[in-house]
Amino acid sequence: MIVGIDIGSTTTKAVAVETAQGFPVIRKIKTRAADAVTSATGAFGKMIVENNIRMTDIERIMITGAGAGSLKNDLFGIATEKVDEIQAVGIGGMFLAGKENIIITNIGTGTAIIDARRDSIRHLGGTGVGGGTIQGLAKKLLPTSDFNSIMALAETGNLNQVDLRLEDIMESDISFLNKESTASNFGKMLDSARSGDIALGILNMVYQVIGMLSVFAAKSRNTDRVVVTGNGSDNSIGKAVLSVITGMHQVHFEYPKDAAYTTAIGAALSR
Ligand SMILES: Nc1ncnc2c1ncn2[C@@H]1O[C@H](COP(=O)(O)OP(=O)(O)OP(=O)(O)O)[C@@H](O)[C@H]1O
Ligand SMILES: [Mg+2]
Incomplete structure (x- = not known):
């Protein structure tokens, strides 16, 4: 053993x-x-x-x-x-x-993106945006930094209270973005924003950043599959954000069992 x-x-x-x-x-x-x-x-x-x-x-x-x-x-x-x-x-x-020949996005405290093949495993890069970002921002911006409570708050959130959306700044869609797409994370931040809205804004920002970096990494390696791992892979709201990205960029995210x-x-x- x-x-x-x-x-x-x-x-x-x-x-x-x-x-x-x-x-x-x-x-x-x-x-x-x-x-x-x-x-x-x-x-x-x-x-x-x-x-x-x-x-x-x-x-x-x-x-x-x-x-x-x-x-x-x-x-x-x-x-x-x-x-x-x-x-x-x-x-x-x-x-x-x-399987082999995959892009892996490991969402831990920070996030690392890896090109994994049978004969070579390479670190493509990553971002300091990850699970630690969610908890760190929650500590100052929300009444809780407990993960389950952050998730429960976010379930009640309305992104329109915090994110500047395309529809806020223009009349029509722009290329593959629709009117509900984020133009600027936290770029609106209304005075009426509540904790739930902010919690959702944090999760949305973190997974949008991670998702888009993963898309660029996958495209640079001519693949359309990304395997998501780490504790941050088990997040219902994060998965929903990544699935919207799939719709726009045709890169698919997979969540293996035991990914943490x-x-x-x-x-x-x-x-
Ligand atoms: N359901 C969840 N969704 C997103 N993030 C989560 C979830 N549960 C815990 N986290 C966050 O995941 C992070 C820990 O994940 P993990 O154990 O994979 O990282 P780590 O291995 O300790 O860090 P690293 O690999 O970056 O050194 C913590 O920052 C925690 O806030
Ligand atoms: Mg780790």
């Missing part, structure tokens, strides 16, 4: 992959702690205990993510190895999507 640990900038994910039967069985754990070592050992320990895994069955521990540098030695007597985070996202994304664990799974499957 191989354990993959992804010490992300916000959450730590651990998976156990059993390769003996030829197809990996994946057990997953997600934790959050103040420092990298505590969250990594915590996630590892929780997974061992909850799944009745014997330490002697673990061949090695593959570590990746922003905090990977903090774990320098063996962990509880088991050999550890570092895996480059971009490689891990690429390998995990191809595994979960069940992509990087940890990729680390475990590296080598």
Whole structure:
């Protein structure tokens, strides 16, 4: 059995992959702690205990993510190895999507866009706009920074209160944009805007930025498929924003199961 640990900038994910039967069985754990070592050992320990895994069955521990540098030695007597985070996202994304030659948009605290092929995994770029942006802006602009509460607020929101839309500034559609398209995120910001409107405006902005960067990345690689991973891939409003982008640009977004664990799974499957 191989354990993959992804010490992300916000959450730590651990998976156990059993390769003996030829197809990996994946057990997953997600934790959050103040420092990298505590969250990594915590996630590892929780997974061992909850799944009745014997330490002697673990061949090695593959570590990746922003905090990977903090774990320098063996962990509880088991050999550890570092895996480059971009490689891990690429390998995990191809595994979960069940195919090669894909663009992966990993929405974590920030967002990375990766071109993943069987023989080369390349970081195309990304944006600091991601899950951290949603929570950071929420902290000052909304009465809550709890994710479920942000989502509940946004469900009640009206984008017309915060975004400047095409219909606000012109009479007709412009190329493939319709009158409801955003001309400027938060470019209107009416005094009457309520928390729900602002919550929706934040989510809309974050996923529009990520979606459009993904479109340009996909087009630059002559593909029309983007696999979305990371904790930010599981967001109903985000998915709705991305589907509007699909309608305009014919680039399709896919959401594999267990996508929050992509990087940890990729680390475990590296080598
Ligand atoms: N349903 C959700 N939709 C969007 N974002 C979410 C959701 N749930 C949590 N988040 C955000 O996801 C981020 C954490 O995601 P993830 O665990 O994939 O990132 P990370 O690996 O810690 O960060 P990074 O990969 O950028 O170093 C947090 O910023 C959190 O606010
Ligand atoms: Mg991550």
